[in-house]
Every structure is written in C-alpha cells, then in structure tokens.
Amino acid sequence: MIRLAEIVAQYAPELIKQYGHELLPGQLKALSAFELCRSANAPKMLLACDGCDKSSWLPHSCGNRHCPHCQSHESQRWIDKQLQKLVPGEYFMVTFTLPAEFRQLAWHHQRELYELIIRNAWATVNTFSQNDKKLRGTTGAVTVLHTHNRRLDFHPHVHLVMPAVAFDARQRLWRNKRSGFLFDHKALAKVFRAKMLESIRQAGLQLPRSYPAEWVVDCKAVGTGQKALVYLGALFISGACCPKKNIVSDQNGKVTFRYQNSKTKQWESRTLSGVEFLHKILLHILPKGFRRARNFGFLHPNSRLVKLVQLIKRVFVPPPKPRPVPGCPCCGKPMRIVRTRVKYAGDALPSLASIRETAM
Numbered sequence: 001m002i003r004l005a006e007i008v009a010q011y012a013p014e015l016i017k018q019y020g021h022e023l024l025p026g027q028l029k030a031l032s033a034f035e036l037c038r039s040a041n042a043p044k045m046l047l048a049c050d051g052c053d054k055s056s057w058l059p060h061s062c063g064n065r066h067c068p069h070c071q072s073h074e075s076q077r078w079i080d081k082q083l084q085k086l087v088p089g090e091y092f093m094v095t096f097t098l099p100a101e102f103r104q105l106a107w108h109h110q111r112e113l114y115e116l117i118i119r120n121a122w123a124t125v126n127t128f129s130q131n132d133k134k135l136r137g138t139t140g141a142v143t144v145l146h147t148h149n150r151r152l153d154f155h156p157h158v159h160l161v162m163p164a165v166a167f168d169a170r171q172r173l174w175r176n177k178r179s180g181f182l183f184d185h186k187a188l189a190k191v192f193r194a195k196m197l198e199s200i201r202q203a204g205l206q207l208p209r210s211y212p213a214e215w216v217v218d219c220k221a222v223g224t225g226q227k228a229l230v231y232l233g234a235l236f237i238s239g240a241c242c243p244k245k246n247i248v249s250d251q252n253g254k255v256t257f258r259y260q261n262s263k264t265k266q267w268e269s270r271t272l273s274g275v276e277f278l279h280k281i282l283l284h285i286l287p288k289g290f291r292r293a294r295n296f297g298f299l300h301p302n303s304r305l306v307k308l309v310q311l312i313k314r315v316f317v318p319p320p321k322p323r324p325v326p327g328c329p330c331c332g333k334p335m336r337i338v339r340t341r342v343k344y345a346g347d348a349l350p351s352l353a354s355i356r357e358t359a360m
Contacts, residue, residue, distance in 0.1 A: 002244065002247045002248075002249070002250050003038075003069075003244060004034050004037075004067075004068060004069070004244060004247075005034060005035055005036070005037055005038065005039050006250070007247070007250060007255060007274060007277065007278065008031060008034045008035040008278065009035050009039075010250070010274060011253075011274035011275050011277070011278050012031055012035060012278065014274075014275050015031075015275045015278045015279060016028075018275060018279075019275075019279055023282065024285075026285050026286075026287065026288055027282040027285045029064075030064055030066050030067075030282065030285050031278070031282065033062035033063070033064035033067060034062065034064070034067055036062055037061050037062035037064070037067055037069050037070065038059045038060070038061050038062075038069060039059060040059065042059040042060050042061075042062070043059070043060045043340075043341045043342060043343050044057045044058065044059055044060065044342045044343075045057070045058050045059075045060055045337055045339065045340045045341070045342065046337070046338040046339040046340075046342065047326055047335040047336065047337060047338065048335060048336060048338045049328035049330070049331065049333055049334075049335045049336075050333075050336070051328065051331045051333040052328060052330045052331045052333075054328050054329065054330045054331070054335075055338070056329070056335070057342075058326070060340070060341065066284075066285055066286070068242075068243055068244055069244070075233045075234065076233065076321060077320075078233055078293065079229055079230055079232075079233035080320035080321060081320075082142055082229045082232075082233075083226060083229060083317075083318050083320075084317050084318075084320070085295075085299055085306045086224065086225055086226070086315070086317070087140075087163055087165060087306060087309050087310065087313070087315065088165075088176065088309075088313050088315060089163040089164050089165040089176050089177075089178075090163065090164050090177075090178065090180065090221060090223070090224075091161060091162065091163050091164070091221070091222045091223060091224060091225030091228060092161075092162055092163075092164060092182040092219055092220065092221055092222060093159060093160065093161050093218075093219075093220055093222045093228050094121075094125060094141075094159075094160040094162065094182070094183075094188065094217065094218070094219045095157055095158070095159050095160070095217065095218040095219075096117065096120075096121040096124070096157060096158045096160070096188075096192055096217050097155075097156075097157040097215070097216045097217070097218075098113070098117060098156045098157060098196075099211055099212050099215055099216075101208045101210065101211040101212070102208060102211065103154055103155070103156065104208075105200075105205060105206070105207075105208065106154075106156050107154065107283075109203075109205060110286070110287050110290075111287045111290060112203055112205065113156070113200075113205075114145055114147075114156065114286070114287075114290060115290075116196060116199045116200065116203070117145065117156060117157075117158050117196070118143055118145055118158055118294055119199075120192060120195040120196050120199055121143065121158045121160055121192065122141055122143060122160070122294075122296045122297075123195060124188055124191045124192045124195060125139065125141060125160060125162060125183070125188070126138060126139060126141075126296070126297065127191060128183045128187070128188065128191070129166045130166075132166075132177070132183070134175065134177040134179065135164075135165070135166035135175050135177055136166065136168055136175065137166035137167045137168035137169070137173070137175055138166055138167055138168075138169065138297050138298065139162055139163070139165065139166045139167075139297050139298070140162060140163065140165075140295070140296065140297035140298040140299035140300075140303075140306075141160045141161065141162040141295070141296045141297060141299060142160065142161045142162070142229065142232065142293070142294075142295055142299060143158055143159065143160050143293065143294045143295075143296065144158070144159050144232045144235050144292060144293045145157075145158050145286075145292045145293075146158070146159060146235055147283075147284045147286075148280075148283070148284050149262075150259035150260060150261070150262060151259060151270055152242060152257075152270075152277075152280040152281070152284075153280070154283055154284075159232055159235070161222065161225055161228045161229055161232060162182075163225065164176065164177040164178070164179075164182050165177065167298050167305060174309060180221065182219055182221075183219060184219075185217045185218060185219045186214075186217075188217040188219060189214065189215040189216060189217040190215075192215060192217060193215045232293070235292075242257045242259075242277075242281070246258050246259065248269065250274070253273060253274055254271050254272065254273055254274065255271070255272055255273075255274050255277040256269055256270070256271040257269065257270060257277075258270075
C-alpha cells in the first residue's frame with residue numbers, strides 16, 4: 001500500500017516550484033502535515049504493556065482534518081453519532097450539483113459559494129417538506145459537502161441524507177410519508193437554481209455570462225439510511241484526498257489511482273504526474289474553519305426531538321463501535337500510552353526503563 005506521505009516527500013519540491021505562487025497558506029500547511037504524518041520524522045508516542053512489560057514506539061499522526069490517515073477514526077465517530085439519530089421512516093439521498101459554469105466562481109470564492117450550496121440545498125428540501133401534503137412540517141437532514149468527483153476533478157456538490165418524515169410544530173404532530181417517493185428531482189432543481197442565483201446576487205458576486213436553464217439534482221431511496229450515512233462518513237476520508245487503498249502505483253514520476261465509475265459501477269484507473277496528482281488533492285482543501293458536514297432541522301445537535309421520537313417508537317439505537325486499542329505483540333493485551341510528543345531521532349529513542357528511572 002502506497003502512503004500519501006511517500007508521494008508528498010517525493011513530489012512536493014517540484015509542486016512548490018511550479019505552483020508555489022498560487023498555493024494558499026492552508027494548502028501549504030496541509031502539504032507539510034501529510035508529509036510528516038506517521039513518518040520516521042514525526043514525534044513519537046511510547047506504548048507499554050503492563051502484562052509483559054513490553055514497550056514500543058509509534059509515530060504520531062498529523063491530526064490534519066484533510067489527512068486520510070487521521071480522519072479514519074474521526075469518520076467512524078461521526079458515523080456512530082449519526083446512527084444514534086436514526087428515526088423510523090424511509091430515507092433518501094438528495095444530491096445537489098453546481099453546474100460547471102459556476103466552478104470558476106466557486107474556486108475564487110470558496111467560503112461564500114460552499115456556504116450557499118449547503119444552505120440553499122437544505123432550504124430547498126425544507127420548503128418542499130413544508131408544502132408537501134403528507135408532511136406539512138420541518139424535516140431533518142444530514143449534509144456533507146464534496147468538492148471533487150471520483151476522478152479528483154473540481155466538482156462541488158452536496159449530499160443530503162434525510163428521512164421522509166417531518167414535524168409540525170404548530171400542531172405538534174409527527175408525520176411519516178410512506179409512498180416510496182420523496183420529491184420530484186426536476187422540481188427540486190428548479191427551486192435550488194432560483195435560490196442559488198438570488199443568493200449569489202445578494203452576496204455581490206458576478207454571475208457567469210451563461211449558465212444552463214436546467215440544473216441537476218438526484219433523489220433516490222436509500223432504505224433505512226444506515227448505508228448512506230456510512231457512505232457520507234467515507235467522504236471525511238476522501239474529502240480532500242484519494243483514499244490510500246485506491247493509490248495503486250507510483251512509478252517513473254507518475255501516480256495511478258483507481259476509482260469506481262458512478263454510472264457503470266466498474267472500477268477504472270487514472271494516471272497523472274506526481275506533481276499534478278498532489279495539485280489536484282490540494283484543490284480540495286477547505287477554507288480554515290469551514291465545516292464540511294452539517295445537521296439541519298430536527299437532526300440539528302440542539303434538537304431534542306429525535307430522542308423523544310425514538311423513545312415513543314421504541315427505536316433500537318445501535319451502540320457506538322469501541323475505539324481500537326493497540327495490542328501487545330507478545331501477549332495480545334491492550335497497551336497504554338506512557339508518553340506522547342517525544343522528539344527523538346532514529347536510535348536516540350530512550351527505553352521504557354530509562355524513562356521510568358528519570359521519572360523516579
């Protein structure tokens with residue numbers, strides 16, 4: 001398996017030479033973090049087993065929110081949190097895509113356009129929920145922003161996972177739509193288009209000279225919602241990067257990665273120069289402090305409605321998965337962390353015994 005740190009160490013100098021004048025501080029910071037993550041030059045942590053007194057050193061991860069190595073655990077935590085909020089009803093995944101004509105505008109005004117895409121996507125489905133004869137209330141949605149397609153090209157879009165249910169606050173009623181159909185995707189696209197155009201104008205941004213009259217919104221049923229939430233959780237890992245398991249080769253200055261074609265469901269591969277591969281990854285580093293995932297409606301963190309509904313409906317809430325604990329290579333028992341952020345080089349790492357003597 002080819003690690004991203006190895007690719008960064010090999011091609012970063014040439015990348016900076018070619019694109020250094022246009023790279024943003026956040027992109028350079030992420031690049032440095034990727035290179036250091038769990039490498040030999042990273043600070044170390046000392047693990048010890050109380051059962052057999054075995055000790056070992058492990059390099060620290062970088063902790064960058066765009067790093068695929070570090071976000072694996074955070075992704076699982078996020079998935080567990082969302083699964084705790086599942087409610088009875090059929091779930092749907094709704095995907096709102098920004099047309100290609102707006103991508104240049106989105107790239108130069110990332111914070112503003114990303115925020116508008118998320119907010120208007122939620123406003124659109126909530127408007128339809130309020131006007132739907134079988135719902136007539138506020139729905140809830142989990143949203144995740146994705147800035148690239150599976151080929152790593154710039155392609156901003158938002159995924160929403162939402163149940164076909166709504167809460168009428170005025171009459172204090174919980175309504176469930178069981179028709180197997182949520183909303184018409186063409187009608188969703190028309191309303192989303194109108195909201196986006198108006199929001200862009202109000203933000204004082206210049207609209208493209210030409211753009212399509214019909215936009216694309218996809219709406220499909222996803223059963224209980226569990227698999228869809230797991231899919232969204234995976235976007236935390238691939239949100240700014242190609243997952244390491246999909247990087248298949250790094251030879252002769254070129255990197256080849258595989259991806260699944262969304263239409264044919266077949267696995268395909270794409271080969272780029274090492275510099276271009278890193279450059280495409282950096283295109284998807286989010287602005288500082290911008291949250292990729294949001295919860296709206298009755299799924300908002302401040303809402304207490306979900307727990308009440310689960311109690312009334314007697315919903316089984318799956319327990320969160322336990323965090324994996326490193327096992328001792330000798331006896332298999334869990335190891336505990338003795339020290340962290342130790343900066344030593346190579347053979348200069350002290351032994352557990354010397355550390356204990358120093359502490360006494």
